[in-house]
Amino acid sequence: MITLxxxxxxxxxxxxWMLEELGVPYELKMLPFPPRAKAxxxxxxxxxxxxxxFEDGGVRMTExxxxxxxxxxxxxxxxxxxxxxxxxxxxxxxxxxxxEATLTFPQTLILRYARFEPPERRQPQVVEDYTKWFLxxxxxxxxxxxxxxxxxxxxxxxxxxxxxxxxxxxSHLALTDRFPPAIARYWSNLQQRAGYRRAMDAQHAAAxxxxxxxxxxxxxx
Ligand SMILES: N[C@@H](CCC(=O)N[C@@H](CS)C(=O)NCC(=O)O)C(=O)O
Numbered sequence: 001m002i003t004l005x006x007x008x009x010x011x012x013x014x015x016x017w018m019l020e021e022l023g024v025p026y027e028l029k030m031l032p033f034p035p036r037a038k039a040x041x042x043x044x045x046x047x048x049x050x051x052x053x054f055e056d057g058g059v060r061m062t063e064x065x066x067x068x069x070x071x072x073x074x075x076x077x078x079x080x081x082x083x084x085x086x087x088x089x090x091x092x093x094x095x096x097x098x099x100e101a102t103l104t105f106p107q108t109l110i111l112r113y114a115r116f117e118p119p120e121r122r123q124p125q126v127v128e129d130y131t132k133w134f135l136x137x138x139x140x141x142x143x144x145x146x147x148x149x150x151x152x153x154x155x156x157x158x159x160x161x162x163x164x165x166x167x168x169x170x171s172h173l174a175l176t177d178r179f180p181p182a183i184a185r186y187w188s189n190l191q192q193r194a195g196y197r198r199a200m201d202a203q204h205a206a207a208x209x210x211x212x213x214x215x216x217x218x219x220x221x
Pocket of ligand 1: 010011012034035036048049050051052062063064065100
């Protein structure tokens with residue numbers, strides 16, 4: 001049985017969304033945020049204290065985009081994954097990593113210096129600069145999505161989950177009004193997917209059942 005350690009709407013939402021798209025059974029273990037401070041025993045599972053932490057038999061993984069790639073290749077080759085012999089294999093890998101390295105990274109700086117640090121350590125200049133950085137990095141997506149419904153291979157894949165999570169995080173940072181038109185349409189379509197909605201419902205129900213806050217840490221002010 002797969003186990004996913006998760007905080008509400010954290011990057012561990014990527015593998016949760018994948019699991020729901022795939023219909024693969026899993027156990028969802030909810031943690032308060034940040035686990036490093038509020039769930040110390042979790043450090044035995046992931047010494048960094050970050051989520052996701054993913055277990056599949058003897059396999060242990062802690063990188064959300066890599067877990068998406070693993071799940072797609074293992075449970076949905078040629079559907080949620082793009083095969084090596086398909087023309088969009090390269091773009092598939094590129095967007096999988098683009099979602100985390102290029103689109104989520106700047107948002108973590110915004111979060112930290114706008115919301116997580118105590119008021120005296122907040123840095124409005126960092127927030128402004130990395131907001132501009134993030135919005136500028138959307139250009140690649142906008143070009144692609146103005147002619148395509150999905151990022152690659154003309155179908156929904158793990159790359160859409162990776163990038164879709166970055167757009168979810170942007171919604172918590174109130175940046176969606178600044179999305180260009182093709183990204184706004186794409187984001188709206190992703191949220192209507194049954195797999196996305198099931199993942200949202202699953203984290204809410206598990207948070208209630210396991211006694212952790214049902215709200216995203218990103219909403220903290
Ligand atoms: N690159 C990793 C980043 C994991 C990560 O930093 N997760 C955040 C949640 S979005 C976390 O657990 N933060 C808690 C902390 O830094 O203590 C991934 O994509 O999974």
